[in-house]
Amino acid sequence: MKASRALAIPYVVWVLIFTVVPLGLVVWFAMTDTDGKLTLDNIFAMSEYMSVLFRSILFAIVATIICLILAFPAAYIISRANKINQSTLIVLLMVPMWINFLLRTYAWMTLLEPNGLINKLFGIFGLGPYPLINNSGAVILGMVYNYLPFMILPLYSVMVKIDQSVVEAAQDLGSNKVRLVTKILLPLSMPGISTGIIAVFVPSVSTFIISRMLGGGTNDLIGDIIEMQFSGNSYNPHLGSAMALVLMIIVMFMMSLFNQFGSEEEVIL
Amino acid sequence: MKKLLSLLIAAAMLMGLSGCGDSASAEDEKREPTEEILESFGMDPELFSDYDYGRFYGKELTINVANWGEYLSMNDDEILDVNEVFEALTGITVNYKTYASNETLYSKLLSGGATYDIVIPSDYMISKMINEGMLRKLDFGNIPNIANIMPSFINPQYDPTNEYSVPYLWGMVCIIYNTKMVDGEIDSWSALWDENYAGDILMFNNPRDAFGIAQAYLGYSLNTEDFGELENCADLLREQKEIVQGYVMDEIFDKMEGGSAAIAPYYVGDAVTMCADNPDLEFVIPKEGTNWFVDAICVPTTADSEHIEAAEAYINFLCEPEIAFANCDYVGYSTPVTQAYELLDDEAKADERRYPSDEFLSEHTEVFINISEPANAYMQELWTGLKVGESNVWFVPLFLAALIAATIFVNVYRARKKKRDF
Numbered sequence: 001m002k003a004s005r006a007l008a009i010p011y012v013v014w015v016l017i018f019t020v021v022p023l024g025l026v027v028w029f030a031m032t033d034t035d036g037k038l039t040l041d042n043i044f045a046m047s048e049y050m051s052v053l054f055r056s057i058l059f060a061i062v063a064t065i066i067c068l069i070l071a072f073p074a075a076y077i078i079s080r081a082n083k084i085n086q087s088t089l090i091v092l093l094m095v096p097m098w099i100n101f102l103l104r105t106y107a108w109m110t111l112l113e114p115n116g117l118i119n120k121l122f123g124i125f126g127l128g129p130y131p132l133i134n135n136s137g138a139v140i141l142g143m144v145y146n147y148l149p150f151m152i153l154p155l156y157s158v159m160v161k162i163d164q165s166v167v168e169a170a171q172d173l174g175s176n177k178v179r180l181v182t183k184i185l186l187p188l189s190m191p192g193i194s195t196g197i198i199a200v201f202v203p204s205v206s207t208f209i210i211s212r213m214l215g216g217g218t219n220d221l222i223g224d225i226i227e228m229q230f231s232g233n234s235y236n237p238h239l240g241s242a243m244a245l246v247l248m249i250i251v252m253f254m255m256s257l258f259n260q261f262g263s264e265e266e267v268i269l
Numbered sequence: 270m271k272k273l274l275s276l277l278i279a280a281a282m283l284m285g286l287s288g289c290g291d292s293a294s295a296e297d298e299k300r301e302p303t304e305e306i307l308e309s310f311g312m313d314p315e316l317f318s319d320y321d322y323g324r325f326y327g328k329e330l331t332i333n334v335a336n337w338g339e340y341l342s343m344n345d346d347e348i349l350d351v352n353e354v355f356e357a358l359t360g361i362t363v364n365y366k367t368y369a370s371n372e373t374l375y376s377k378l379l380s381g382g383a384t385y386d387i388v389i390p391s392d393y394m395i396s397k398m399i400n401e402g403m404l405r406k407l408d409f410g411n412i413p414n415i416a417n418i419m420p421s422f423i424n425p426q427y428d429p430t431n432e433y434s435v436p437y438l439w440g441m442v443c444i445i446y447n448t449k450m451v452d453g454e455i456d457s458w459s460a461l462w463d464e465n466y467a468g469d470i471l472m473f474n475n476p477r478d479a480f481g482i483a484q485a486y487l488g489y490s491l492n493t494e495d496f497g498e499l500e501n502c503a504d505l506l507r508e509q510k511e512i513v514q515g516y517v518m519d520e521i522f523d524k525m526e527g528g529s530a531a532i533a534p535y536y537v538g539d540a541v542t543m544c545a546d547n548p549d550l551e552f553v554i555p556k557e558g559t560n561w562f563v564d565a566i567c568v569p570t571t572a573d574s575e576h577i578e579a580a581e582a583y584i585n586f587l588c589e590p591e592i593a594f595a596n597c598d599y600v601g602y603s604t605p606v607t608q609a610y611e612l613l614d615d616e617a618k619a620d621e622r623r624y625p626s627d628e629f630l631s632e633h634t635e636v637f638i639n640i641s642e643p644a645n646a647y648m649q650e651l652w653t654g655l656k657v658g659e660s661n662v663w664f665v666p667l668f669l670a671a672l673i674a675a676t677i678f679v680n681v682y683r684a685r686k687k688k689r690d691f
Contacts, residue, residue: 043666048650050668052657109520113529114469131468134515216515217474220656231373233475234649246669253672257679 026248029241042242049225049243056222057250059136060204063143067151067200068193070144075155075192076185079162090156093149105142105213112138112214134216142210143200150199158192159185198255205251222247300326306357310349316590316608318414322582326360330579333572334387335374337564338367340438342592342599349595355586361579378403378569386572386580389437392563393477393637396427400639404433405568411581414588414606421627422605425563426636434565435584438602440537441634442481442560443622445521445544445552450531458486458555460532462505467512469531471524474516476652477637479506481560482534491560491635494644503651510655525550536562537622538602554622554633561634563605 033039078089096104111117112133122128132138162185170184186193208223215221222243229240300306300323304314334352343350343365352363366385368374371394377383378398390398398404409415415423415435422436446455450469461470461482473479481491483502493499514530522539524530526547535543540552566584568577586592590608597604597613603623604610610618617623625634640648 047666048653049657109523110527113524113527115527115529212474213520216520217472217517217656218510218513218515225653225657230376231370233370233372233477234652235372235375237376249669250672253676256676257672 026241026244029238030245033238042238043246045239046242046246049222052220052225053222053247053250055219056205056247057254059140059143059221060201063140063147063204064151064197064201066140066144067148068196071148071151071155071196072189072193075152075159075189078152078156079159080164086160090153093152097149101146102209104146105210108138108142108145109133109213133214134218136215136219138214139211139219139221142214143204143207146210147200147203150203151196154195154199155189155192158189162188194259197258202251202255206247300357300360303358306354310354310357312349312354312591316612318585318589320413320582320585322355322358322586325579325582328360329362330360330576331362331364332386332576332579332583333364333366333384334583335366335368335377335383335385336387336389338369340367340389340564340596340600341365342595345599348599349591351587351592351595354592355583358586359579359582361582363583378571381571384571384573385569386576387566387583388569389564389566391637392425392427392565393639395434395565395567397639398567398569399428399433403569403571405570405572405577406432407435407568407584408577408581411578412585412588414585417588417590417593417606417608419605419607419610421630422563425565427563427638428565434567435588436563436565436605437587438538438597438600439561439563439605440602441554441622441625442478442534442562443537443540443552443554444532445525445535445540445550446532447525447528447530447547447549448551449549450528454551455532455553456556458482458557460555461534462486462509462512463532464512466531468514470509470513471521471530471533472506472509472513472516473534474518476648478534478560479516479652480648481637485555485558485560485635488557492638492640494641496644496647499644499648499651503655507655516656536602538600541601541623552622554625558633558635561630561636563636564602 030042031038031040033041078086078093081089109116113119114129114131114133116132118132119129122130166184166188167180170180175183205221206223206226208221208227211219211221211224226240226243226247228234229236229243303317303322307314307317341351342348343352352365355361356363366383368377371390374388374390375394375398378385378388395404412435418436422439424431425434425436428434444455444458444460446460451460451466460466461472463470473482480499480502483505484491484493484498487498487501487505489495489498489502515524517524517533521530521533521535522543525533525535525543528547528549535552537552537554540550544550544552566587568580568584572580587596588606590606590612593604593606593609594612597609610624621629639645
């Protein structure tokens with residue numbers, strides 16, 4: 001018992017130095033002004049950016065829902081395939097993730113540009129060019145594309161443990177496909193769903209590079225505004241920290257709210 | 270006695286010999302003559318100053334240089350590797366790092382996270398850093414090549430006494446446009462507000478540059494601190510927002526070269542590069558005037574005191590004609606070094622957009638300097654308002670309170686429910 005505790009020490013030290021201390025610094029910066037005096041001005045100044053914050057949350061929610069809708073059947077199909085096909089499909093899913101995230105987003109830019117590949121294809125049939133980039137749809141597409149594997153993988157790892165006989169039993173007892181999903185598959189994969197939602201929602205809500213590249217600066221998200229406070233022209237780390245803090249608190253509460261509902265359903269079961 | 274004498278002589282000779290040996294080995298360590306080093310890089314020793322670069326040899330010094338990305342001739346077999354020449358000449362190791370914005374550099378210097386001996390910020394950032402005591406006064410005794418700098422770059426607005434900085438590269442903000450997508454020629458900032466090109470116009474994604482364009486268009490000073498004028502600029506930019514395809518910075522390269530946008534503002538040096546890649550592109554200095562920017566070499570106060578002299582030698586080195594030429598040739602921006610300008614081909618020299626006359630610079634352009642904190646903050650606020658829209662001050666506290674209340678409610682509800690269940 002003691003030995004195993006000792007093994008956790010490196011991790012605890014790591015977390016202390018690289019997570020707890022920086023978090024403390026964020027709180028400290030958010031609560032002080034440039035002279036180091038305590039103030040709440042930064043939090044109040046944050047209100048100006050509320051519409052961006054809501055837009056970020058909205059985009060992240062939409063992206064999460066789309067990911068869930070796409071990932072649920074995909075994960076189910078993978079989990080029902082035979083062992084060899086399963087690992088092939090998972091590898092295929094992972095391959096894009098081996099390429100740098102920035103490069104993949106650049107690729108989408110090349111595809112979606114007014115002069116890009118997709119519009120050129122439409123051009124052959126005399127259609128378009130359609131405005132595919134620099135709008136909110138492109139930003140959400142970027143989020144879904146980049147974070148979809150984070151939804152599929154936890155769903156798959158839960159679904160692969162659902163015994164086929166449970167599905168068969170439901171079918172034997174006369175359950176149709178809709179009831180099979182709502183009464184059997186959804187409740188049983190709840191842990192995977194909640195992990196997946198967190199894994200997609202959190203990076204989506206704080207992303208800045210996707211909105212910069214695919215949104216063309218016309219759909220700034222809270223991540224862009226925070227980044228601007230640290231390395232952009234509006235250099236103000238105190239305001240930036242306040243934004244990061246508010247965002248963190250909101251995400252934490254939203255996650256805890258969600259988890260409450262999630263575990264409640266388990267109680268009902 | 271004789272024996273003793275001969276022994277002494279022998280000893281003396283031996284010492285002499287060994288002395289000789291010492292000096293010989295010292296000479297081995299000693300670098301080759303400057304001419305040979307320069308010739309080995311294919312450079313012309315005639316064009317090089319007789320500055321004593323050899324005095325650092327064998328001291329094993331390292332200097333930390335921070336520069337913009339792609340802003341120094343290096344990393345390509347075809348061209349002169351400037352840092353390599355400096356290392357061969359001085360024996361000093363150059364630890365070269367890059368940054369993406371003036372503000373990144375500023376925050377790195379301020380937080381003390383990185384120690385640099387040489388930095389190359391832009392005009393307004395230099396005046397900000399001077400005001401905040403972040404730059405060290407240079408010893409121009411170690412930088413005799415300051416004499417190579419064109420007179421119009423001495424005592425600039427951002428460093429009025431010219432004690433802190435030596436100009437490195439410069440340029441103006443221009444309009445770059447695609448001749449296939451635009452009818453006729455463009456000569457005015459009004460093109461960026463032309464509704465015929467709605468959806469094909471790109472704009473700078475930072476307040477200082479974006480406001481700079483509106484200020485130039487409206488005929489204001491680019492360093493105005495008048496709130497009314499700033500509001501007028503914001504109104505103008507808001508009007509433009511309807512027809513702008515996107516607010517971008519580096520992405521302008523891809524979008525303009527690929528023909529995805531028709532008109533964009535950008536820096537002349539990069540416009541030269543873009544036009545070379547895509548012959549459909551053309552750039553112009555708008556008739557209303559524009560921003561003249563200068564990036565200059567400085568030594569921060571946080572620099573290691575043992576490195577200062579080496580850093581100053583590096584500054585002097587960057588002002589050597591052939592080195593300055595290599596840099597401006599590679600980067601595409603304009604050089605302030607007279608002899609490097611002489612080395613350029615006639616086409617570049619005659620290009621008014623790259624090398625405008627002194628009269629043009631003084632009458633039609635303005636350098637950004639650091640504006641006062643309230644004016645800067647107001648500009649940021651207007652820019653944010655433009656980009657994200659306004660919202661109520663009580664939004665955040667109320668929203669947070671609502672979230673906390675909801676969480677408490679759910680927790681209490683759950684706890685009660687659990688009690689009932691068990």
